[in-house]
Amino acid sequence: MSYSRRDFLSHLSLGLGSVAMLPGLAMIDSTKRFLAAAGLAELPENEKLGVALVGLGRYATGQLAPALQETKLCKLSGIVTGTPRKEKEWARKYDLPESNIYNYETYDQVADNDDIDIIYVVLPNSMHAEYSIRAAEAGKHVICEKPMATSVRDCQQMIDACQKAGRKLSIGYRLHFEPYNKEMMRLGRQEVLGAAEQMSGAHSFPLNDPDAWRLDKEMAGGGPLMDVGIYVIQAGLYTIGQLPVSVMAWDETQNPDNFPEVEGTIRWDLNFPNNVVLHGESSYEDRGNNFRLEASDGWAELSPAYSYSGIRGDTSEGPMDFPQVNQQALQMDDFARCILEDDQTIVLGEMGKRDMIIMEAIYESADTGQEVPLNFDKEEGYIRPLAG
Numbered sequence: 001m002s003y004s005r006r007d008f009l010s011h012l013s014l015g016l017g018s019v020a021m022l023p024g025l026a027m028i029d030s031t032k033r034f035l036a037a038a039g040l041a042e043l044p045e046n047e048k049l050g051v052a053l054v055g056l057g058r059y060a061t062g063q064l065a066p067a068l069q070e071t072k073l074c075k076l077s078g079i080v081t082g083t084p085r086k087e088k089e090w091a092r093k094y095d096l097p098e099s100n101i102y103n104y105e106t107y108d109q110v111a112d113n114d115d116i117d118i119i120y121v122v123l124p125n126s127m128h129a130e131y132s133i134r135a136a137e138a139g140k141h142v143i144c145e146k147p148m149a150t151s152v153r154d155c156q157q158m159i160d161a162c163q164k165a166g167r168k169l170s171i172g173y174r175l176h177f178e179p180y181n182k183e184m185m186r187l188g189r190q191e192v193l194g195a196a197e198q199m200s201g202a203h204s205f206p207l208n209d210p211d212a213w214r215l216d217k218e219m220a221g222g223g224p225l226m227d228v229g230i231y232v233i234q235a236g237l238y239t240i241g242q243l244p245v246s247v248m249a250w251d252e253t254q255n256p257d258n259f260p261e262v263e264g265t266i267r268w269d270l271n272f273p274n275n276v277v278l279h280g281e282s283s284y285e286d287r288g289n290n291f292r293l294e295a296s297d298g299w300a301e302l303s304p305a306y307s308y309s310g311i312r313g314d315t316s317e318g319p320m321d322f323p324q325v326n327q328q329a330l331q332m333d334d335f336a337r338c339i340l341e342d343d344q345t346i347v348l349g350e351m352g353k354r355d356m357i358i359m360e361a362i363y364e365s366a367d368t369g370q371e372v373p374l375n376f377d378k379e380e381g382y383i384r385p386l387a388g
Contacts, residue, residue: 029177031072031333034341042072049336050077050116052100052140054107054131055123056086059145063308064120065094067328073336077115080107107131111138117339120172120332121145124219125226129154132169133161141339143332145172147230148352150221152360155353162349170335170345171352173234177330179322180302180313181235184293187300188239193316194297196240196272200279201232202288203306204265214284215262223262225359229282231306233358235291236270236278243382244278244358246271246373249365254285268362354382 035042042048051074053060068076078100079090087101100115110116119135120143121128129149135142142162148171149155162169175181187193204224213219214227237243248271253264265283272278281288289304298316305311308327313320331347338345354376361372376382 029330029334031330031337034337035072045075048072049074049118049339050100051075051118051120051143051332052078052080052102052110052116054080054119054121054135055127056081056083056090057122060120060122063328064122064332065090067326067332070326070329071333071336073333073340074118077117078102078110078113080104080110108134108138110135110140117141118143118332118335124213125150125221126219129158132158136161136165136167136169139165139167141168141170141335143170143172143335144349144352146352146355147221147226147359148349148356150226150356152353152356155349155356159349159353168335168339168345169349170338171347171349172331173347173351174327174331175231175234175306176238176347177325177334178311178327179325180311180320181238181305183313183320183322184235184239184291184300184302185241187315188293188295189241191295193293193295193300195274196276196293196295198277198279198294199236199239199292200294201235201291201305202281202283203228203231204281204283204286204288206287207284210258215259217261220262222359222363223259223264223266224282224284225263225266225362227282228306229266229280230355230359232278232280232282232291233270233355235302235305236272236280237354239291239293240272240276242272242276243354243376244270244272244374246371247358247361247365248371249362251366259284263366266362266366268365270358350382 051068053064056079065076076094080102081087082104090096091101100113102110119140121131122145123131125147128144132142132144149158159169188196207214220226247268249266249268251263252267253259255264258264264285267281270278270280289306291305292301293299300315302311302313309324335345361374365372
């Protein structure tokens with residue numbers, strides 16, 4: 001059965017009225033709820049929103065493209081790459097028509113392609129702003145991989161461009177759709193284990209390639225903080241659902257000769273109301289992948305906390321037990337749902353801007369040796385809702 005997206009949404013709007021009467025429906029995720037209302041397991045293939053990946057590096061190749069084979073509301077429809085060899089490989093592997101394959105010179109022509117609804121920018125950090133803005137100007141909705149950009153100014157320009165074009169903007173914060181991290185949000189925000197007292201987390205891995213673009217400050221914007229430390233910041237904020245008020249940070253690079261442009265190791269204390277502190281660390285000289293909440297009546301911990309799969313959790317009340325999921329598939333499907341329903345994504349551009357504000361303050365504190373205050377406009381949607 002084939003019908004237009006407009007027909008689908010019309011039928012869906014009739015079905016949504018009965019959603020609350022379906023047993024247990026409140027417990028399933030937004031994509032399943034969306035499809036259940038229409039009586040579908042997934043959208044027909046010709047009605048799925050088309051996604052084009054910009055930048056075919058390791059993450060796009062190993063995670064996003066495979067995830068798009070599992071999505072229910074969207075599909076891989078196009079690519080943008082500067083490597084002709086990849087054009088042929090991807091076209092063959094994913095059955096992509098030549099008309100949906102672009103390079104960086106032809107990128108703006110995507111505006112004329114109705115097969116592509118969403119641009120997912122998976123380029124080095126310094127290129128996020130430019131290619132997200134050009135995507136919005138081409139009339140496409142945008143997912144931008146983290147970190148959103150390399151400056152707060154660029155983040156705001158991305159938000160403004162999408163608003164001007166009437167397009168939606170989302171940041172690739174996949175862990176908001178991952179069950180163990182969602183459970184940390186519930187435990188922390190609902191004070192299931194009592195009031196939060198302190199948090200700690202680390203995300204680190206040894207980076208031994210001297211030619212890696214991540215060591216080029218102009219391209220990366222910073223070192224492990226921008227790359228993986230951002231996950232620790234995210235975890236602290238979404239666990240207690242509050243904005244920090246100040247930060248104190250220390251550059252603790254062990255081998256400065258190996259990191260002439262970016263930090264090798266950085267540590268910070270992110271201070272929240274009620275004397276709650278997040279002790280964070282990120283490094284290209286060590287290993288770490290954990291997050292812990294200490295509360296007045298107990299504790300909860302994820303280890304590993306930020307991986308693509310294999311996340312595990314434990315609490316003072318007993319171990320967590322959730323299924324492993326494809327985080328990227330859930331993330332992209334939820335954004336497609338937001339477009340189809342004209343809903344607001346839970347991982348807004350404003351959230352990416354918030355994290356850039358915090359990271360700029362961390363670097364300032366590490367450089368000056370002084371505590372740096374943080375001020376936020378609380379009307380800008382910096383904290384996502386717990387439900388969803």
